[in-house]
Amino acid sequence: MAKTNPPVDVVLVGLGWTNSIMGMELTDAGLNVLALERGDDRDTVPDFAYPKMADELTYGVRYKLMQRPAKSTLTIRHGVGDMAVPYRSLGSFLPGDGVGGAGVHWNGHTWRPQPQELRLRSYIEENWGADIIPDDMTIQDYGVSYDELEPFFDYFEKVAGISGKAGNLNGEIQEGGNPFEGWRSSEYPMPPLARTYNDALFADMARDQGLHPFPLPAANASEAYTNPYGMQLGPCNFCGFCERYGCLNYSKSSPQTCILGALKRRNNFAYRANSEVLRVELDSDGKRATGVTYIDADGNEVFQPADLVILGAYSLHNVHLMLLSGIGTPYDPESGEGVVGKNYAYQMNGGSTLFFKDKEFNPFIGAGANGEIVNDFGVEQIDFGQEGFIGGSYINAAMTNGQPIRNMPLPAGAPAWGRGWKQAVQASYGHTMTIGSHGSNMAYRDCYLDLDPNYTDDHGRPLMRMTFDWKPNDVRMTQFMKQKIDTLSKALGPDDYRLSFKDFDSRYDVRPYQTTHNVGGAIMGTDPSTSALNRYLQSWDVHNVFVMGASAFPQNLQYNPTGLVGALAYWSAKAIREQYLPNPGPLVQA
Amino acid sequence: MSLENESRRRFMKGALTSIPAVTLGSGVSLTAPADEPPEQLSDYQPAFFDADEWAFLLAACDRLIPSDGDGPGALETNVPIFIDRQMEGSFGHAADWYMKGPFPDDVSPLMGYQSPMLPREVYRAGIAATRDYCVREYGEEFTALESTVQDEVLEKLEQQEITFENVSALHFFAFLLQNTKEGYFADPIHGGNKHMAAWQFIGFPGARGAYLEWVDQHNTKYPLGPVSLTGERG
Ligand SMILES: Cc1cc2nc3c(=O)[nH]c(=O)nc-3n(C[C@H](O)[C@H](O)[C@H](O)COP(=O)(O)OP(=O)(O)OC[C@H]3O[C@@H](n4cnc5c(N)ncnc54)[C@H](O)[C@@H]3O)c2cc1C
Ligand code: SF4
Numbered sequence: 008m009a010k011t012n013p014p015v016d017v018v019l020v021g022l023g024w025t026n027s028i029m030g031m032e033l034t035d036a037g038l039n040v041l042a043l044e045r046g047d048d049r050d051t052v053p054d055f056a057y058p059k060m061a062d063e064l065t066y067g068v069r070y071k072l073m074q075r076p077a078k079s080t081l082t083i084r085h086g087v088g089d090m091a092v093p094y095r096s097l098g099s100f101l102p103g104d105g106v107g108g109a110g111v112h113w114n115g116h117t118w119r120p121q122p123q124e125l126r127l128r129s130y131i132e133e134n135w136g137a138d139i140i141p142d143d144m145t146i147q148d149y150g151v152s153y154d155e156l157e158p159f160f161d162y163f164e165k166v167a168g169i170s171g172k173a174g175n176l177n178g179e180i181q182e183g184g185n186p187f188e189g190w191r192s193s194e195y196p197m198p199p200l201a202r203t204y205n206d207a208l209f210a211d212m213a214r215d216q217g218l219h220p221f222p223l224p225a226a227n228a229s230e231a232y233t234n235p236y237g238m239q240l241g242p243c244n245f246c247g248f249c250e251r252y253g254c255l256n257y258s259k260s261s262p263q264t265c266i267l268g269a270l271k272r273r274n275n276f277a278y279r280a281n282s283e284v285l286r287v288e289l290d291s292d293g294k295r296a297t298g299v300t301y302i303d304a305d306g307n308e309v310f311q312p313a314d315l316v317i318l319g320a321y322s323l324h325n326v327h328l329m330l331l332s333g334i335g336t337p338y339d340p341e342s343g344e345g346v347v348g349k350n351y352a353y354q355m356n357g358g359s360t361l362f363f364k365d366k367e368f369n370p371f372i373g374a375g376a377n378g379e380i381v382n383d384f385g386v387e388q389i390d391f392g393q394e395g396f397i398g399g400s401y402i403n404a405a406m407t408n409g410q411p412i413r414n415m416p417l418p419a420g421a422p423a424w425g426r427g428w429k430q431a432v433q434a435s436y437g438h439t440m441t442i443g444s445h446g447s448n449m450a451y452r453d454c455y456l457d458l459d460p461n462y463t464d465d466h467g468r469p470l471m472r473m474t475f476d477w478k479p480n481d482v483r484m485t486q487f488m489k490q491k492i493d494t495l496s497k498a499l500g501p502d503d504y505r506l507s508f509k510d511f512d513s514r515y516d517v518r519p520y521q522t523t524h525n526v527g528g529a530i531m532g533t534d535p536s537t538s539a540l541n542r543y544l545q546s547w548d549v550h551n552v553f554v555m556g557a558s559a560f561p562q563n564l565q566y567n568p569t570g571l572v573g574a575l576a577y578w579s580a581k582a583i584r585e586q587y588l589p590n591p592g593p594l595v596q597a
Numbered sequence: 598m599s600l601e602n603e604s605r606r607r608f609m610k611g612a613l614t615s616i617p618a619v620t621l622g623s624g625v626s627l628t629a630p631a632d633e634p635p636e637q638l639s640d641y642q643p644a645f646f647d648a649d650e651w652a653f654l655l656a657a658c659d660r661l662i663p664s665d666g667d668g669p670g671a672l673e674t675n676v677p678i679f680i681d682r683q684m685e686g687s688f689g690h691a692a693d694w695y696m697k698g699p700f701p702d703d704v705s706p707l708m709g710y711q712s713p714m715l716p717r718e719v720y721r722a723g724i725a726a727t728r729d730y731c732v733r734e735y736g737e738e739f740t741a742l743e744s745t746v747q748d749e750v751l752e753k754l755e756q757q758e759i760t761f762e763n764v765s766a767l768h769f770f771a772f773l774l775q776n777t778k779e780g781y782f783a784d785p786i787h788g789g790n791k792h793m794a795a796w797q798f799i800g801f802p803g804a805r806g807a808y809l810e811w812v813d814q815h816n817t818k819y820p821l822g823p824v825s826l827t828g829e830r831g
Pocket of ligand 2: 226227228242243244245246247248249250252253254255256257258259260373374375
């Protein structure tokens with residue numbers, strides 16, 4: 008018999024970026040809020056204190072801060088006919104664990120989508136007709152517009168403290184920013200980070216090529232900053248241990264540095280670490296959640312009653328919890344019906360590594376998000392009809408995390424060991440820069456998430472199963488970027504360079520790290536037959552469950568997700584405060 | 598609220614308010630004396646490997662990162678000590694990995710590690726099988742072979758030209774190579790990279806972690822040597 012706790016108004020499942028935001032907003036509304044976080048409690052001091060963070064093996068290679076597959080993982084397969092096998096050790100993506108979630112150990116590349124990315128299907132239909140959309144491509148509109156979200160992008164950027172240069176202030180194009188971005192109501196809260204050598208080389212070359220370079224918007228503070236919650240950031244010192252590490256310097260925006268210090272002071276907020284939610288409990292007709300069942304730090308099963316359940320457990324875990332709890336109809340790729348698990352998508356990236364004998368890059372000097380970008384080949388800049396694909400990328404020259412175990416690119420043909428390897432290492436380390444493309448990934452009928460029939464976790468629950476592979480449309484997109492990057496690479500005049508892009512025979516490889524930008528599976532939209540959530544991230548089926556995170560994306564953006572994830576959390580919170588609380592029930596009538 | 602992390606939170610709040618954010622982590626103040634000097638490889642008693650396995654490991658590491666040419670080799674940098682410690686730690690035991698069955702055969706390598714064997718078991722079986730192979734093929738132990746022949750054996754493992762009954766030669770070689778490079782470049786606190794010699798060789802400053810004044814000094818080699826987590830300076 009599970010123990011039952013006293014009820015709370017709101018239970019937050021997970022305490023990463025999204026639920027830290029929700030905690031702030033819902034305590035503001037006077038509610039009594041409890042967060043349950045499966046991992047350890049963590050804070051800058053003592054957990055990320057210098058010097059212990061500067062340990063590449065422990066954090067960068069053995070993933071000390073991330074989810075341990077032994078405790079939590081999923082299975083993966085390429086196609087519906089295959090048997091999925093477990094993601095036994097981490098590789099392609101690195102979900103977070105512990106207070107702060109992946110917001111502790113992200114890099115901080117912080118983007119807004121281009122406006123048309125949020126209404127992609129309509130945009131395509133209006134400009135080229137529905138015929139150019141391949142039959143198996145299941146892209147949709149988000150159901151919320153850029154203009155509606157603008158105030159929330161703006162606020163998230165102020166809370167997180169982003170360093171950057173606006174390219175479009177209220178419709179006026181600004182010198183030095185991204186001329187292809189959507190309008191913004193104000194400048195970034197901090198100026199861009201200082202520029203590294205690779206940034207300068209790339210920016211000069213790109214301008215010569217007629218492109219429009221600008222500094223990557225960074226969740227790494229470029230100066231001392233106080234956010235709207237009174238939380239303080241100090242200037243990033245380019246420590247070189249950013250992605251996969253907690254910030255030792257109060258400079259990287261994270262739930263800890265930007266929100267939790269303020270939130271923990273509120274006496275209508277509480278959190279419990281080492282408390283893993285097993286499922287959301289529903290009442291007998293399945294239309295209302297009654298609370299959640301979790302395993303407490305002592306291993307006891309506990310029922311936590313709550314009036315409102317907010318899933319902010321990271322995209323993959325949100326979908327897993329919905330499938331395990333019976334919230335919404337599971338998606339069936341055969342019939343195309345059902346919604347939970349539908350439209351899982353990822354990120355289509357590629358890149359070039361450039362070797363210069365006589366240039367010194369000092370790759371260990373780098374902020375998480377220092378880099379120079381061009382967005383001239385973005386989603387809105389490409390003529391899909393003419394190019395024969397749907398999508399786009401931003402192109403970046405980033406110098407970050409130059410630690411030697413995991414960041415030792417060598418020219419093609421260099422030996423993997425022996426004396427020749429040593430020579431190649433000596434010749435290459437410090438003399439290398441990269442140009443990458445970070446691109447969209449569309450949604451497809453047979454790329455989805457469901458429950459695995461063969462594998463279980465320690466609690467006996469089925470693991471979630473991911474069915475995913477690369478598709479020709481997205482390969483055409485990345486091959487287009489390859490040509491662009493080839494030209495840009497040559498223009499920099501390296502002694503040697505090496506291109507690495509997916510091709511038509513590429514299958515999804517779970518081994519090398521790609522991105523932790525897993526999206527979809529609990530998508531938002533305007534129609535309950537094609538989306539799991541309405542435009543306010545509310546479950547269509549269980550009205551007191553709201554689902555945060557990139558699981559809401561109907562297909563993936565060209566950008567890193569967190570700018571949109573943060574804005575959507577504030578957008579959803581406003582709807583809860585202003586519409587749901589006065590009148591609990593579905594916010595959109597089906 | 599009377600939650601279990603209440604007192605910890607109160608403690609943390611106190612800790613936070615007493616440390617001005619900007620002074621933390623900026624400017625490395627490593628005044629603490631360096632730890633114990635690193636072990637001598639020749640005196641080291643391995644915890645996991647037996648004497649024959651240890652001899653094999655030393656010989657193999659010596660080929661993967663040899664001492665000749667510029668830069669230190671795996672043996673001068675105590676890489677085998679690092680590997681022995683890894684075998685005893687969570688890596689060797691795959692403690693963080695999902696290791697439940699079923700383990701189907703013929704899974705695409707793109708799906709990552711799919712064997713029920715722990716890395717330490719792969720080492721044990723892989724070393725035994727490679728030694729047997731050398732005795733069968735060349736009439737001598739791996740350790741007694743000419744270095745060119747040792748390289749040939751390692752290449753055959755790498756290229757999957759040798760297959761073993763009870764262990765994947767590919768997994769064995771992949772772990773051995775990965776761990777050798779890790780031991781070479783990881784902080785000395787983990788047993789290898791003795792005196793940060795591998796960092797000095799490539800110009801990586803280790804745990805310094807504070808470079809603000811260096812960001813815009815473009816195309817200029819960073820002049821300072823490395824520091825380690827225990828405060829050793831190179
Ligand atoms: C290495 C890395 C680099 C990244 N870099 C970038 C970047 O540069 N730019 C960008 O935009 N994004 C980046 N991301 C992605 C970014 O971190 C995420 O988008 C963001 O953290 C998502 O916020 P969230 O609240 O949805 O999830 P998280 O921040 O991950 O928080 C979810 C929390 O829920 C907890 N949880 C999960 N299941 C349960 C359960 N059953 N019960 C209780 N708690 C649970 C988890 O332990 C976790 O703490 C990166 C991610 C990683 C891992
Ligand atoms: S690079 Fe900057 S933001 Fe990132 S961890 Fe280091 S000091 Fe913090």
